Amino acid sequence: MRELCVTGGTGLIASHLIKSLLLKGYFVRATVRDPENVTKVGFLREMEGATERLKLYEADLTVDGSFDEAILGVDGVFHVACPVLSPCPADDVQTSIIDPSVRGTSNVLSSCLKSTTLKRIVLTSSCYAITQRSDAHLISPFNESHWSDLEHCKLNNLWYAYGKTLAEKTAWKISEANGLDLVVVHPSFVIGPLLNQLPSSTLKFVLDLIKGVHGGYQDRYVRFVHVEDVVAVHILAMEDTKAEGRLICSSGLAHWSEIIDMLRAKYPMYPYETKPINQNRDQNMYTMDTDKVYAIACGFDERRYTTKKWQDGSVKSKLIVCNREGFARSKKVVKTNVSEEDGGGHVRRRTKVTRIGCRARIRLFMKNSLLLIDLFHEGHNHELISGKDRQFQKRSRNLSKYHKDIIVYNSRVHLLYCSHEVVFLTCNIVGPC
Numbered sequence: 001m002r003e004l005c006v007t008g009g010t011g012l013i014a015s016h017l018i019k020s021l022l023l024k025g026y027f028v029r030a031t032v033r034d035p036e037n038v039t040k041v042g043f044l045r046e047m048e049g050a051t052e053r054l055k056l057y058e059a060d061l062t063v064d065g066s067f068d069e070a071i072l073g074v075d076g077v078f079h080v081a082c083p084v085l086s087p088c089p090a091d092d093v094q095t096s097i098i099d100p101s102v103r104g105t106s107n108v109l110s111s112c113l114k115s116t117t118l119k120r121i122v123l124t125s126s127c128y129a130i131t132q133r134s135d136a137h138l139i140s141p142f143n144e145s146h147w148s149d150l151e152h153c154k155l156n157n158l159w160y161a162y163g164k165t166l167a168e169k170t171a172w173k174i175s176e177a178n179g180l181d182l183v184v185v186h187p188s189f190v191i192g193p194l195l196n197q198l199p200s201s202t203l204k205f206v207l208d209l210i211k212g213v214h215g216g217y218q219d220r221y222v223r224f225v226h227v228e229d230v231v232a233v234h235i236l237a238m239e240d241t242k243a244e245g246r247l248i249c250s251s252g253l254a255h256w257s258e259i260i261d262m263l264r265a266k267y268p269m270y271p272y273e274t275k276p277i278n279q280n281r282d283q284n285m286y287t288m289d290t291d292k293v294y295a296i297a298c299g300f301d302e303r304r305y306t307t308k309k310w311q312d313g314s315v316k317s318k319l320i321v322c323n324r325e326g327f328a329r330s331k332k333v334v335k336t337n338v339s340e341e342d343g344g345g346h347v348r349r350r351t352k353v354t355r356i357g358c359r360a361r362i363r364l365f366m367k368n369s370l371l372l373i374d375l376f377h378e379g380h381n382h383e384l385i386s387g388k389d390r391q392f393q394k395r396s397r398n399l400s401k402y403h404k405d406i407i408v409y410n411s412r413v414h415l416l417y418c419s420h421e422v423v424f425l426t427c428n429i430v431g432p433c
Contacts, residue, residue: 003027004238005074007067007108008081009056010040012200013124013190016231017078022049024235029070031059031081043196061104067111075117076238079108080124083163084201093159101163102170109174120181122237125168127188127223127250127288128161141287144186144246183237185230188250188288192227209260212271217256219276223288225251250288 004021008014009030021028032041035056044050057070061081071077083100105123112118132148133139139146153162168184175182190202199207209217233249260272308316 002075003029003073004076004078005029005031005071006078006080007031007059007070009044010196010198011080011082012192012194012202012227013187013230013234014078014080015044015195016192016227017080017234018044018054019047019195020231020235022047022053025049025053027053029055029057029074031057031067031070033060034058040196040198047195061100061107064107065111067108068114071108071111071118072115073117074115076120076122077108077112077118078122078124078234078238079105080234081108082124082167083160097159097163098166101167105167105171106174109171109180112180113174113178118180120183120238121175122234123168123171123182123184124234125184125186125246126161126164127186127248128158129164129168130186130248130288131286132156132158132161132165136286139286142248143288144248183243184246185233185237186246186248186250187230187233188223188225190227190230191224206259206263209256209273210263210267210270212273214273214277216275216277217260217273219256221253221255221286223250223253225249248288253287 004026006014006018006021006028007030009018009032014030018028018030030044032044035041035058041056044054044056047054057067059066059070059081081104083097109121112121127142129148130142130144130146132153133146134149134152136142148158148161148165150162150165153159153165171182171184174180194200194203208214229251230249233247237243237247257276264270264272310316
């Protein structure tokens, strides 16, 4: 079984990734700041398979060569370690965020260049490296071709986004110059259960909302994704040869006020933030295009669909089926009808058909201006990605926005990034319909 390295082993994403890799039988090397600190790393040693297949190495993002030992001889590297998403003083931005992001990425890739066994690097970036730009309100959905604007980030003190964007650009520059096989995963705001007793930066952020620490909440929408889905995308990026370039990993959408209302209904005994803080941030309910990840994970050939409408022309329901549904013809049934008016007759031929092809389908109905899922079945019985270019949803098809949103954001797909789709929302299709 292959041996893989995971940096930042005690973090939320990295710890879940280590757990999943061990369960899959991999040998894992994890880097941490202090392998002897039982309080912080003890939970890693207690994971199933850790005794036989997990080794911990000391490494520091800002120390040159500190990752050499952990990376030398492995087949792949997950560079997950990064500074946390949390406020910091303006005079501490370079030390707390930018240096660990950019210099840390350079250090890890420099160590990768010294290894002769390395086959692939998977870098954990962020949707913040894609969405932070002055023209964000004009773009929806965002996809892997978009980049955050560094000048916009500096002008608006978006230092986490600045660090993530610059670090990724650095990674691509190094990998392209040296022929490294690099895949970058872009998760949105990551949520999910902790494996250790120390709160993650995400949990601290939510706890501050609950306690009313900052005197208000951010007046904006935020996209979420479950940590187990993020881990699934990372493993997919490492294992699947079709994975390449950048991969967006995003799911639910909610406004911070909605999240607070949900939490207050569940835990009413806490004070909570009660008013928005006007930060002049992006108020758009922009969507993230996750077609690329979906195609790699489960693939879909071109699809066709039928629509039933009410008399006023509004949509009643939709049935979307796989393009390869297929029919089997049986013998024709011939029946002669005699018309009493002209005394003649005409022959009506009917062909009896039976479905024998792919049964993958989505059935939806319209309620309160939303298309809700009535049935979702992914049971494909054929190769899922078609064409010599292995593309998903050919551009020439001009699929409707309904169709595309259903495929990408449906909460019941139970595949990859969608398996934990509805976190704070009740709508089955996340994003504007």
